[in-house]
Amino acid sequence: xxxxIAQKIQTAMKNHEQWRQNCLNLIxxxxxxxxxxxxxxxxxxxxxxxxxxxxxxxQKYTIKIEDFAVTVAKKLFGAEYANxxxxxxxxxxxxxxMGLCQPNDTIVISNYENxxxxxxxxxxxxxxxQYLPYKPDRYTMNVPRAVELINRVNPRLVILGASFFLQxxxxxxxxxxxxxxxxxxxxxxxxxxxxxxxxxxxxxxxEGAQILLGSTHKTFFGPQGxxxxxxxxxxxxxxxxxxxxxxPVLVDNYHHHRVAALAIALAELLEFGKEYAKQVVxxxxxxxxxxxxxxxxxxxxxxxxxxxxxxxLQTDSLKQGIKVRDQLEKANIIADxxxxxxxxxxxxxxxxxxxxxxxAELFSRLLVTKESPERIKQNVHALVxxxxxxxxxxxx
Ligand SMILES: Cc1ncc(COP(=O)(O)O)c(C=O)c1O
Numbered sequence: 001x002x003x004x005i006a007q008k009i010q011t012a013m014k015n016h017e018q019w020r021q022n023c024l025n026l027i028x029x030x031x032x033x034x035x036x037x038x039x040x041x042x043x044x045x046x047x048x049x050x051x052x053x054x055x056x057x058x059q060k061y062t063i064k065i066e067d068f069a070v071t072v073a074k075k076l077f078g079a080e081y082a083n084x085x086x087x088x089x090x091x092x093x094x095x096x097x098m099g100l101c102q103p104n105d106t107i108v109i110s111n112y113e114n115x116x117x118x119x120x121x122x123x124x125x126x127x128x129x130q131y132l133p134y135k136p137d138r139y140t141m142n143v144p145r146a147v148e149l150i151n152r153v154n155p156r157l158v159i160l161g162a163s164f165f166l167q168x169x170x171x172x173x174x175x176x177x178x179x180x181x182x183x184x185x186x187x188x189x190x191x192x193x194x195x196x197x198x199x200x201x202x203x204x205x206x207e208g209a210q211i212l213l214g215s216t217h218k219t220f221f222g223p224q225g226x227x228x229x230x231x232x233x234x235x236x237x238x239x240x241x242x243x244x245x246x247x248p249v250l251v252d253n254y255h256h257h258r259v260a261a262l263a264i265a266l267a268e269l270l271e272f273g274k275e276y277a278k279q280v281v282x283x284x285x286x287x288x289x290x291x292x293x294x295x296x297x298x299x300x301x302x303x304x305x306x307x308x309x310x311x312x313l314q315t316d317s318l319k320q321g322i323k324v325r326d327q328l329e330k331a332n333i334i335a336d337x338x339x340x341x342x343x344x345x346x347x348x349x350x351x352x353x354x355x356x357x358x359x360a361e362l363f364s365r366l367l368v369t370k371e372s373p374e375r376i377k378q379n380v381h382a383l384v385x386x387x388x389x390x391x392x393x394x395x396x
Contacts, residue, residue, distance in 0.1 A: 019332075020334075021384070021388065022332060022380070022381050022384055023333070023334050023380070023384065024332065024333045024334065024346065024359065024362075024380050024383065024384055025334045025345045025346070026333065026334060026341040026342055026343075026345070026346070026359075027334055027340075027342060027345075028191065028218065028309055028310045028336075028340045028342025028344070029191070029215075029217075029218050029336075029342070030217070030218065030342075030345060031194075031217055031218060031219070031220075031221040031344050031345050031348060032221065032345055032348050032349065032390055033217075033221060033222065033223060033261065033265065033390075034221075034264070034265070034268060034390050034392075034393035034394070035390065035393070036264050036268075036393065037222065037223060037261045037264050037268075037393075038261075040223075040257055040260040040261035040264060041223055041257050041258070041261050042257075043257055043260070045062060045065070045256035045257035045260050046255070046256070046257030046258075048062055048256050049253050050062065050066070050253050050254050050255065050256050050259070051252070051253065052245050052246045053246065062256045065256055065259050065260045065263060066084060066085075066254070066259055068263045069082075069084045069259050069260075069262050069263035069266060070082045070083075070084060072263060072266040072267055072270060073227060073229065073266055074229075075270065076197050076269060076270050076273070077196070077197065077205070077212060077229045078203075078205055078231070079205065079212070079229035079230060079231055079232075080230065080231065080232045080237070081228075081229065081230040081234065081237035081241075082227065082228070082229050082230075083227070083228040083229075083240065083241065083244055084225075084227055084254070084259050084262055084263075085244045085245070085251045085254040085259075086213075086225065086226030086227065086228060086244070086250070086251060087225055087251055087254070087255065087258070088215065088224065088225060088226050089188075089190040089213070089214045089215030089216075089218075089226045090226070091226050091250055091251065092213040092214060092215075092226030092227060092228045093117075093119070093159075093186075093188055093190075093213060093214075093226075094121070094243075094250055095213075095228060095240050095243040095244060095250055096157070096186050096211055096213055096240055097121060097125075097127070097157065098125075098243050098249060098250065099239045099240035099241070099242060100156060100157060100184055100236065100239055100240065101156050101157065102156070103125070103126045103127075104126050104127070104128065105127060105128070105155070105156035105157075106127070106128040106129075106130055106155040106156060107127055107128070107129055107130070107155055107156060107157040107158075107159060108130045108132060108146075108149060108150060108153065108157070108158045108159065108183075109129060109130075109131065109132065109158075109159040110131065110132050110134075110141075110159075110160075110161075110162050111131040111132070111134075112163075114131075114132070114134040114138055114139065114141075114162070114164075115138070115139055115162040115163055115164030115165060115166075116131075116132075116162050116163065117161075117162065117163045117188060117190070128153070130149060130153050130155065132146050132149065133145035133149060137302065139164065139166055139167070139299065139300070140167070140303070141169065141170055143170050143173045143174070146170070146173075146174060147173075147174065147177045150174065150177045150178060150181050150183065151177060151180075151181060154181055154182070155178075155181065155183045156183055156184065157183060157184050157185075157186050158174060158178045158183050158184070158185050158186070159186045159187075160174070160185070160186070160187050160188070160204075160209070161187050161188030161189055161190065161191070161192075161204075161214070162188075162191070163190070163191065164310070164312060164338065165191045165192060165308050165310055166299070166300050166305070166306045166307065166310055166312060167300070167306070167307050167308070168201065168202035168307060169187075169202070171185070171187060171202060171204050171207035171208055171209050172207040172208055174208075175207065175208025175209065176208070178208075179208075184211065184236060185208060185209045185210050185211070186210070186211040186213065187204035187209040187211065187212045187213070188213060188214055189204065189212055189214040190213075190214035190215040190218060191214070191215075191218050191219060191308065191309070191310070192214075192218075192219055192308055192309070193212075193214045193215065193216065193218065193219060193227070194218070194219030194220040194221060194269065194273070194276070194277060194280070194309075194344065195219050195277045195280060195308060195309065196212070197220060197269040197270075197273045197277065198269065198273035198274045198275075198276055198277025198278065198280075199273070199274055199277065200274070200277035200278050200280070201277070201281075201307065201308060205229075205231045209231070210230065210231055210233055211228065211229070211230055211231075211236065211240075212228075212229045212231075213226065213227065213228040213229065214226065214227065216262055216265065218342075218344065219277070219280060219308075219309050219342075219344045220265070220269065221265055221268070221269070221276075221344070221348055221392070222261060222262045222264075222265030222266070223258045223261040223262055223265065224258075225255075225258050225262060227262070228240055267394075268392060268393050268394065271394070272391075272392035272393065273392075275392065276347065276348070276391075276392040279347050279352065280309045280343050280344050280347045281306075281307065281308065281309065281343075282353055283309075283343035283346065283347050283351065283352070283353060283355075283356050284305075284306045284308065284309050284310065284311055284341075284342070284343040285304070285305065285306060286353040286356040286357065287311050287343060287356040287359060287360055288300070288305035288306050288311040289305065290356060290357050290359075290360030290361075291311065291313070291360045291363055291364075292305065293360075294360055294361070294363070294364035294368060295364070295368055296313065296360075296363055296367060296368065297313060297314035298311060298312065298313060298314065299312040299313070299314050300312065309342045309343050309344045310340055310341065310342055311340070311341040311342075311343070312338065312339070312340055312341075313338075313339040313340075313341070315338075315339055318337060321336075321337035321338060321339050322337045324337075324339050324367065325337045325339060327366065327367065327373065328363075328366065328367075330374075330377070331362070331373040331374075331376035331377045331380055332377045332380045332381070333359075333362065333363075333366075333376075333380060343356070346359075346387070347391075348391055348392060349384070349387035349388070349389070349390070349391065350387050350389060350391045351387055355383065355387075358383060359383075362376050362379055362380065362383075
């Protein structure tokens with residue numbers, strides 16, 4: 001029975017890989033890693049332990065890996081402090097909150113209905129969570145009211161950044177009032193970290209954020225994990241650091257194989273990040289404009305649809321979003337129920353703006369003229385066959 005289960009899992013993995021290689025993946029939270037990054041993830045590093053104290057033997061080669069990653073991360077983002085230990089974007093946010101807040105402190109963040117990350121920490125940790133005010137379009141922050149809120153509630157943290165993230169957040173506009181309120185401005189760049197690395201989205205540090213953190217596997221094309229960067233306030237860095245070492249609260253063994261893979265992805269972004277991120281944003285814009293031109297409702301006509309990797313389709317309800325997602329999946333086009341589309345993975349496969357026009361045409365045939373998904377699937381297959389290699393990485 002056990003061997004059978006192992007066999008079934010192997011078969012599932014093979015089927016999954018074969019299928020997803022032939023799909024058009026437009027989920028904005030995912031990406032593909034390079035062969036060098038994958039080699040690290042499958043290496044012996046993944047069998048070993050990592051800890052600060054000189055406790056474990058066998059560390060002759062692993063000992064320097066974290067230093068490599070931290071050095072490149074600091075250079076890439078212009079930070080004085082970097083921590084590559086968080087095992088996910090979520091944990092990087094938890095580290096900042098737990099490191100910097102006392103029980104009953106107030107934090108200010110975006111609500112889910114305005115595209116915010118659905119943080120549910122207050123259910124377990126006594127925090128007063130206040131939500132940033134938005135304009136009726138749901139995605140543009142109401143800056144004067146946000147200033148008023150920060151002045152009124154005296155928060156410990158103001159957290160900007162979002163999960164539905166189409167246009168920059170008002171970091172510059174809120175940094176002064178945040179400072180005056182004695183609060184710390186944290187930027188959750190989980191979705192846009194690769195674009196920030198490539199200098200194609202707002203730079204939170206230059207605009208006044210003190211902390212930049214997030215996932216390392218969305219537009220940032222590294223292994224699944226998280227990162228925390230502090231611009232120059234080493235007191236803040238020290239408080240966050242305490243949640244991750246030496247008697248860690250949130251992460252103990254920080255996984256050499258992930259950190260080694262991350263170091264390579266950081267180096268790839270340092271070398272190719274500008275070119276990659278520029279193409280990601282251009283592709284998202286071309287996709288959005290072409291979808292809208294084909295009568296597919298896209299959110300954000302007023303602000304030119306998108307400045308990031310995301311394109312957001314207008315749906316009336318989650319139920320309708322699920323219906324659209326399922327219809328797309330019948331044609332091997334993978335999206336979420338948001339319906340959010342992301343251009344980062346197809347860009348990493350080498351697609352340029354002309355292919356975004358083709359993708360918009362496939363959407364139109366499927367969702368507007370209601371052609372059979374089976375027919376569209378054949379076109380998807382023909383398209384992705386031409387883009388099987390990973391771009392923006394070093395030769396193996
Ligand atoms: C804004 C934001 N922050 C944090 C997270 C959590 O990231 P992870 O999935 O790496 O834990 C997400 C997840 O999508 C997110 O959108």
